[in-house]
Amino acid sequence: MAGTWQGLDARDLPPGYSASTREGEISYQVRRTANRITWTITTPDRPPLTAETEAVLGGPRQLSFLIRVRDIEGVTLDRAPLVETRYLYSKPRNSLELSPGFPTERPVSYQTSLGRVLSPQFENKCRTCHGAPATGFGGEAGVRCEHCHGPGADHVQSVKKGVSQVGIANPAKLNNAARIEQCGKCHADGRNLADPMPEDLLISDQADALVRTECYIQSGQGLSCSTCHDPHRDSPADAERYTNACLSCHSLREKQHAAICPVNAKEKCVGCHMPAKPDGSVRRVDHWIRVLPSAAHTAKSDPGLRSRLKPKRIFLRTIMVDSRTKADEIHAELSRGGSFFDLAQRYSTDTSAVSGGFMGAMSVDELEANLANGASALRYGEISPVLSVNGKSTIVQRLPRDFRWQADRLYEEALQLKADGRIEAALEKNQEALQIYPRFLRALVFLGSTLGEQGEPARAVAVLQHAARLYPEDPGAQFNLGIAYGSAGRPSDEIQAYRRALAVEPDLISAYMNLAAALLAAGQTEQAAETYRQAIQVNPLSVVLYYSLALVYERQGNAAAAGRALAVASKIDPAFVKRQARSQ
The missing domain is CATH 3.10.50.40 (Chitinase A; domain 3)
Incomplete structure (x- = not known):
């Protein structure tokens, strides 16, 4: 089964391995000695920060490092978070490379150079899905039989009694929706995904992508992850099994067939309809199966290739x-x-x-x-x-x-126009996107937030209320609605909107920050302080949270607590603290 949690054994990391890399003036070094793996980050005019690796996780191509950060230069953090390091080990290249999903901008402080802080909630999911010892039923590391089939003790007892099918889960007996849900416990990242685009689902949302495809929907849930993948083996880059899955519907051999590909009706379906995106030393396969807008071709249209199936x-x-x-x-x-x-x-x-x-x-x-x-x-x-x-x-x-992709292209153009300072042109382009797809969430949020920035809070509130009604489980819609309420002078509604955002996404740091600021403005000082403290438990490497909490403590007259919060902020990002002090 999958050795996705390698602990400190890290069999795929060479013994005595040592490597380093640089980003500007910041250097990173990983070193393996006996039963220890350490990470050291060196920044200008600071003593090196060394953290112990608590676990190595991944597979045969890439290994990620989880380090435990307890303090910075002797100043203890409010919570000792598990941090996924900014760089991972690439086995094919035998070197360090930027971990998927990390920003490419050069870090300027420990807040970004250390890596991705795992909130308590996300740490639990990370450990469970990668199979940390004692998170599964059997206590073994990695993804084992019981992760998918359930605890085996009852099954063993039933076998001894001659009843072999009792006490064990068999995914093969589930319908396709339930099979995908089973896989999605780990192959979907658990977020509430309202109106996503395919690129939002590339890294860890294969199950979410699959259930949104026309293939899955129009076939009446006729496929699942195991249609193409053997859950007990690594998947080959190209396999006849993939093509056979496509041709089970998209073939002239079928009397009632789905649409036939006019470019290549017999093979190589995946390369066009599930393209892979290179990401360092691995490829991320797009599981939102579709005809890509970029896949233009000159094949002559043939009525005989049209789908003969009634759409669902x-x-x-x-x-x-x-x-x-x-x-x-x-x-x-x-x-x-x-x-x-x-x-x-x-x-x-x-x-x-x-x-x-x-x-x-x-x-x-x-x-x-x-x-x-x-x-x-x-x-x-x-x-x-x-x-x-x-x-x-x-x-x-x-x-x-491809109407959603047409709308997204226009939306991206609107973003660029806004970045260039051409606000009216940006709003017009965004409106074109909304004419194609009136429920396009990111375009609605763009419209509402831009109207608010342009001094039209009432219109901003109306647009964002509409977005929140369409997508009540989207934290971004609630968050931006809170901002609009604040601009419209509706502090009570603003506070409630931020709380709704956090109810949906408890790790949304920006919502904590805005909620605390709104509470402070409303004179609810202690509630503001508590909100900052809750946020710090989510991300104890956020300089803004510590600095803001220090200001609240100062307002409360708690000099000792303010001094400690400021000390932590100064260790995380001293330049930020100095800039803030000069601006006071």
Whole structure:
């Protein structure tokens, strides 16, 4: 089974291994001696900071180091966190390389140079999924049988009694949704993922990506992780098993087949539809199976290659009017290139008119019969003829398969325009994204936060309230709504919004910071101090948290506590503390 927790044994790390690397003026060194692995970070004008490695985890290609940081230059932290070091060991290169997901900007203090602080909640997940001793049922290190099959003692007893199937979980007997959920206990990072894009799911969210694919949804949950992967063996880079999984639906051998690839209908499906992204010495495979917008081809369209399956889910937008004559006029205008969004807003009597007719993801089986039949016959991007639906003359469009990616491209352009200081152009570009995908969470948050920054708090609140209603479990929507409430002079609502964000994501440091500031502004000094203390338990290497707590202690007249918090802040990032002191 998987030796994902190697402890200090670290069989894949060479004996006596020693390596170093630099980022500007900061140097990193790892050294293995007998049963110890130490990490040393050296920064200018500071004594070297050496921390003991508590465990090594990973597989045959990369090893990550978890160090325990108890103090900095003799000043004890409020919690001794487990920290994933900024650099990992690459076995193919026999050297250190930047760990996946870490910012590429050069660190300027211990807050970023040490690595990623594991909150108590995340540390528990990390240890459990990688199989730290005593976290599984059997107490062995690594991912073992009982991680997936459950404790085996009852099974052993049942076998002795001649009843072999009692007391053990067999994932092969689960339906596909339950199998994926089982894998997702570790192959999904546990966040509440509201409206993600594929790149958000590359590192540790393969299960989340798979269940969002058209393959999974349109097949009626017809595949699972084990469709392609043997859970007891490492996966090869390319395997016939992957192609066979695709061709079980996308093959002309099947009478009722899914769409046939016009580029290569027989092999090499994964390279195009699940591309791998190089990340240091490993490849991250995109498990959001799809036709990528960048995969343009010149193959001639062949009606015989179209899917013969009735879709189970479909993204639609609609225009509904009372008059057939009016519907015909609208359809003619659409045929001349008119904007579906604008025409829906102008004429549709449906409640979706406000969002340009956007209905979102619809289960075909739950649609009215005429609407279901008309929509199911559409190809991606096509507009229906006028349909009669519940006494209304109705026009529907099946959204393009890549409509979310079209919206995301426009959103990225809006971000760049804003970074260039072109705010009005950025808002216009972002609005284009929202016309394509009116429920695009990051575009809604961008709109709300930008309006707030431009001195329009009422509009900002309205937009972000809408985003929070659409995605109540998204901490970012609640967090930004809190900022908007603050700008609108609604401190009570602001405080509650930050608390909702933390209820969803207890490790969201920015929400702690804003909540503490709002409490302080409301005169709730002790609650503000407690909020900072809670945040420090999440990340005891945050200079801002210690410094802010010191200021609150000063306000309370607690000089000793203020001095201690300031001392820790000064050890983490002395330059930050000096800058703050000069600005007072």
